[in-house]
Structure formats: structure tokens, C-alpha cells
Amino acid sequence: MMFLFQAKCIKQMEGLTQRCIFRWSLTPYARYSDTSQKKSKLAPLQERRMIDKCKIFAKAGDGGSGCSSLRKGRPDGGNGGKGGDVILECSPRVWDFSGLQRHLIAEKGGHGSSKKLIGSRGADKVARVPLGTVLHLVNGDIPSVVKTQSSTDVDPWDIPGALVNDLPDPGYNSTSTDTRGELKATHSIGCSLTQAEETNAKKSRHAASTDAFSQLSTFDGAPEFCTKDIEENQEIIYNVAELTEEGQQIVIARGGEGGLGNVASSKDSRKSMTMKGGSCQSIPNLRDPNSIHSSLHAGLPGVETVLILELKSIADVSFVGMPNVGKSTLLGAISRAKPAVGDYAFTTLRPNLGNLNYDDLSITVADIPGLIKGAHQNRGLGHAFLRHIERTKVLAYVVDLAAALNGRKGIPPWEQLRELILELEYHQDGLSNRPSLIIANKIDEEGASEVYKELKRRVQGVPIFPVCAVLGEGIADLKAGLKMLVNAETSYKLCLDQILIA
Ligand SMILES: Nc1nc2c(ncn2[C@@H]2O[C@H](COP(=O)(O)OP(=O)(O)OP(=O)(O)O)[C@@H](O)[C@H]2O)c(=O)[nH]1
Numbered sequence: 001m002m003f004l005f006q007a008k009c010i011k012q013m014e015g016l017t018q019r020c021i022f023r024w025s026l027t028p029y030a031r032y033s034d035t036s037q038k039k040s041k042l043a044p045l046q047e048r049r050m051i052d053k054c055k056i057f058a059k060a061g062d063g064g065s066g067c068s069s070l071r072k073g074r075p076d077g078g079n080g081g082k083g084g085d086v087i088l089e090c091s092p093r094v095w096d097f098s099g100l101q102r103h104l105i106a107e108k109g110g111h112g113s114s115k116k117l118i119g120s121r122g123a124d125k126v127a128r129v130p131l132g133t134v135l136h137l138v139n140g141d142i143p144s145v146v147k148t149q150s151s152t153d154v155d156p157w158d159i160p161g162a163l164v165n166d167l168p169d170p171g172y173n174s175t176s177t178d179t180r181g182e183l184k185a186t187h188s189i190g191c192s193l194t195q196a197e198e199t200n201a202k203k204s205r206h207a208a209s210t211d212a213f214s215q216l217s218t219f220d221g222a223p224e225f226c227t228k229d230i231e232e233n234q235e236i237i238y239n240v241a242e243l244t245e246e247g248q249q250i251v252i253a254r255g256g257e258g259g260l261g262n263v264a265s266s267k268d269s270r271k272s273m274t275m276k277g278g279s280c281q282s283i284p285n286l287r288d289p290n291s292i293h294s295s296l297h298a299g300l301p302g303v304e305t306v307l308i309l310e311l312k313s314i315a316d317v318s319f320v321g322m323p324n325v326g327k328s329t330l331l332g333a334i335s336r337a338k339p340a341v342g343d344y345a346f347t348t349l350r351p352n353l354g355n356l357n358y359d360d361l362s363i364t365v366a367d368i369p370g371l372i373k374g375a376h377q378n379r380g381l382g383h384a385f386l387r388h389i390e391r392t393k394v395l396a397y398v399v400d401l402a403a404a405l406n407g408r409k410g411i412p413p414w415e416q417l418r419e420l421i422l423e424l425e426y427h428q429d430g431l432s433n434r435p436s437l438i439i440a441n442k443i444d445e446e447g448a449s450e451v452y453k454e455l456k457r458r459v460q461g462v463p464i465f466p467v468c469a470v471l472g473e474g475i476a477d478l479k480a481g482l483k484m485l486v487n488a489e490t491s492y493k494l495c496l497d498q499i500l501i502a
Contacts, residue, residue: 052311052388054097055138056104058086061122063256063299064109066265071114080258081109081119083302085251088135088309090243091128095353096311100127106253109299112261119258122302129243132312132391135252137237140305143252236308252307256300265296312391315353315366316486319439320389320424321398322416323369326441328352329469330398331367334479356479363486366392386427394485395436397494401452401466402445413440413451414458418499435485436494437463439478444468458500462492 061083069077084106104127110119135143241250319327335354356363368388397417403410417438424431438459440452443466452466463481467474484490
């Protein structure tokens with residue numbers, strides 16, 4: 001018998017080891033395989049794709065019940081413990097919402113007991129979210145507390161309009177000026193709202209929806225849920241808070257207070273007490289709202305909140321360009337990222353990220369989905385990706401030198417640049433006003449060199465890097481140029497005046 005058991009164990013161990021070896025041998029292939037090969041479901045691009053928006057349900061812990069107990073004729077029942085809070089904590093080690101639980105449920109408080117023992121406090125549920133997480137309220141209370149665990153501030157450059165100094169003490173209302181000098185109304189809980197947003201928020205003050213769990217279940221388990229569904233079907237209070245600082249915590253659902261034990265409540269309710277004997281008794285009709293007892297002794301329920309979390313990405317560099325100009329190919333050429341590349345517009349649906357490594361520095365580059373005319377009115381992929389650009393230090397405009405060559409229906413690069421700047425500015429005043437350079441891609445195409453010369457003539461004051469992303473040509477110079485801009489060793493900005501169209 002013993003022998004049989006040992007044999008079984010050894011067999012299981014062997015199977016496990018084989019599976020481990022199999023995994024080890026698969027991983028490098030899965031990570032660095034060429035995307036032109038047949039894509040597997042484990043393709044690394046999928047792993048790196050950001051989940052930049054998600055809906056969560058938070059349920060704070062209910063307060064524990066107070067105890068009614070008499071010992072030697074005197075009340076000695078302790079209070080119930082407070083329920084745990086649901087807290088979001090800002091962490092630079094989390095990049096997106098892919099690892100975030102969609103149901104966040106804090107622990108209930110413990111019940112009080114005799115000998116004046118207070119119930120245990122329910123444990124808080126703390127979930128970590130990335131820097132730059134913006135909260136939109138679907139249902140429940142507006143988050144009410146902001147605490148900061150660490151003093152390491154984010155470089156204000158990283159988060160335009162969300163300076164750490166913008167965050168006032170809880171309960172304090174003020175106005176403040178953001179990095180671009182715009183006056184902002186500052187929300188009492190530490191979020192900043194523009195006046196337009198504030199009006200919007202007031203307009204869209206929602207009627208609390210009935211069943212938070214059932215709302216959520218529509219989206220649970222579907223990371224790329226349909227944003228439109230949420231925005232069309234529900235009234236949302238936008239931008240109720242923003243997490244911008246490492247260690248910053250915000251309580252999104254408060255735990256219920258514990259009920260009073262009869263030691264605490266005896267003063268008020270002594271006359272109405274009907275306790276008999278000396279042992280600890282459970283309170284009759286504890287949940288009956290008509291009973292004074294139950295209202296005093298029952299713990300309060302924890303708050304339930306439904307929120308949409310949205311991430312404004314914080315990348316050092318964003319590749320901004322029209323669809324199909326080669327942004328994803330370029331990201332693959334300068335970093336180890338393997339984004340999907342296709343000979344059709346909107347191959348990129350969500351920002352892809354790559355790390356550009358230097359000896360002494362690492363830069364995060366975001367490949368933003370293609371921008372088209374009317375994007376600011378939500379055409380194409382519209383607002384979704386324009387928001388990511390808001391949080392980028394450096395803009396790298398990518399243009400296709402061959403877009404209008406050889407009978408193609410595209411527009412010349414200088415017009416591409418003009419359209420791009422206009423879309424950024426329509427979306428948000430001053431969005432294009434940051435260090436920039438131009439990447440002139442597809443220099444390998446026939447006739448592209450002449451277009452490049454023309455581009456240099458028409459656009460001045462900003463460095464232009466001719467590259468061939470597919471062959472990796474011009475990449476070394478481009479990397480050096482990006483490093484200088486990110487390090488603020490040079491500062492060029494592209495504006496409409498610098499582009500000669502006629
Ligand atoms: N000839 C040439 N073709 C290129 C070059 N770079 C990219 N391409 C091609 O251009 C097409 C579009 O490339 P992508 O990298 O998907 O373009 P994108 O800008 O990311 O496209 P969206 O996802 O629509 O925004 C693909 O067929 C690429 O092979 C280049 O340097 N030279």
C-alpha cells in the first residue's frame with residue numbers, strides 16, 4: 001500500500017517537472033517570436049496591451065452588532081467593530097488595470113460580546129491602481145477621504161493639470177492653477193475639475209441605480225468592455241477624484257460603524273431595556289427598524305459604490321500619427337515590444353508600450369492608435385486615445401513620407417502634421433504645446449527622399465528624423481534625439497506657424 005502511494009507521488013512529481021520544463025522552453029519563444037509567424041493566444045503583444053478603463057464594484061464591510069449583556073445586574077455588552085473600508089492606493093509599480101479585481105469587498109466588523117469586549121475591526125480591502133487613475137462615479141457615495149502614505153511626489157510634468165499641490169485637505173474647497181496656467185475649480189476631496197467638467201458633472205448627477213452587482217456583472221470578466229455601453233446607458237459623475245501621487249490612498253467605500261453594546265447605549269435606552277438574568281443575550285429583532293434596540297445595536301451597513309476607473313497613461317514619449325504610418329512597426333524597431341502590425345488602418349486599438357533602454361536611462365514609449373480628422377469629436381478611436389496623449393512628456397509625430405506617392409490617396413506629411421496638431425488642440429487647448437520631434441517614416445519608398453527634402457523645407461524649428469522602421473534604419477539617431485528631449489537637453493515644440501502648407 002505504502003509502495004503504491006509512493007509510486008503515485010513520484011509519477012505526479014515527474015508530470016509536474018515535465019510541465020515545468022515544457023513551460024520554460026515555451027516562454028522564450030512566446031516572448032520573442034516574430035509576429036509575422038502565426039500568432040498564438042499567448043502572443044506577448046496581448047500581454048502588454050493596456051487595460052486602461054474598467055468598472056469596479058466596491059462593498060465596504062458592515063459594522064458588527066453591539067452586544068446586550070448583563071453581569072451582576074449591570075450592562076457589560078461591548079460595541080460591534082467597524083467594517084473595513086475599500087481603499088484604492090496609487091502605485092507606480094502597477095501599470096494598468098489588468099491585475100485589478102473587479103469586485104472589491106472589505107471584511108465585516110466583528111460583533112461585540114460580554115465583558116465589554118469590542119468586536120474586531122473588519123480588515124480594509126486595499127487595491128493598487130496606477131498613477132494617473134481617474135475615478136468616475138456610477139453609483140454610491142463620492143469618495144470621501146484622501147490619505148497619503150508616502151511623500152514621494154510625482155514629477156508634476158508627468159501629470160499636466162494634476163499637480164500634487166492641487167490636492168487640498170479633505171473637506172477644503174479652493175481654486176488652483178494648473179501647469180498650463182488654467183484656473184481650475186478644485187473639488188473638496190482632492191480631485192480637480194475644470195468648470196466645463198463641473199457643469200457636466202452636475203448635469204449628469206445620476207439617479208442611484210438599483211442593483212450594483214447586476215450592473216457590474218455585464219462587464220465582469222470582459223476586460224475590453226464597450227465604453228459606449230457604459231456612457232450611454234448610465235449617468236455618471238465624471239472625474240470625482242484622481243490618484244496622482246505614489247502612496248496616495250482614497251477610500252471609495254466606507255465601512256459601517258459597529259452597533260452599540262448595552263454598556264454604551266444603556267444611558268439612552270436604560271428605560272427601554274428589558275433584559276432578564278445575567279447572561280449575554282442576543283438582541284431580539286436586531287434588524288427591525290422600528291425597534292430602538294435594533295437601531296442602536298445593529299451595525300451600520302458598509303457603503304456600496306460602483307466606479308469606472310480610467311487611466312490617463314503616463315509615458316515619456318507618445319508616437320502620434322495618422323493610421324497606417326508605421327507607428328507600431330517603429331515601436332517594435334526601437335524597443336523589444338512586439339505590437340501588431342497590419343497593412344490597414346486601426347491595427348492598434350489600444351496603446352502599446354515599449355521600453356527604450358539606454359545605458360543610464362529607460363524611457364517608456366506609447367504607440368497611440370492612429371489619429372484621424374475629427375478624432376476630437378470621437379471619430380475613429382477618438383477620445384479614448386487623445387486622453388493618453390494628455391499624460392505624455394514628449395510628442396513624437398510620425399508621418400508617412402510615401403502616403404501621397406505612387407497614386408496613393410494619402411496626404412503629404414506636412415498636411416498630416418497640420419491635421420495632427422489641429423486634432424490635439426481641438427481636444428484640449430495647449431495639448432500640442434510640449435517638446436516634440438518629427439519622425440519621417442518609410443524613407444525606403446520610391447520618391448520618399450524628395451518628399452523628405454520638401455518636408456524639411458516646409459517644417460522648420462523641429463528636428464526631423466528620417467527612418468525606415470521595417471529595416472531599422474535611422475533608429476540610432478532617433479533614439480539619441482528622443483533621449484535629449486526627454487532629458488530636456490533640448491526643447492523644440494511644433495506649432496502650426498512652423499508648417500508651410502501653401
Ligand atoms: N515601406 C515601408 N513600410 C512600412 C514601414 N514601416 C511600416 N510600414 C508598413 O506600414 C503598414 C502600417 O504599419 P503599422 O506599424 O501597423 O502602422 P500604424 O501607424 O501602427 O497603424 P495604426 O495601427 O492603424 O495606427 C504596415 O504594412 C507596415 O509593414 C517602413 O519603414 N517602410
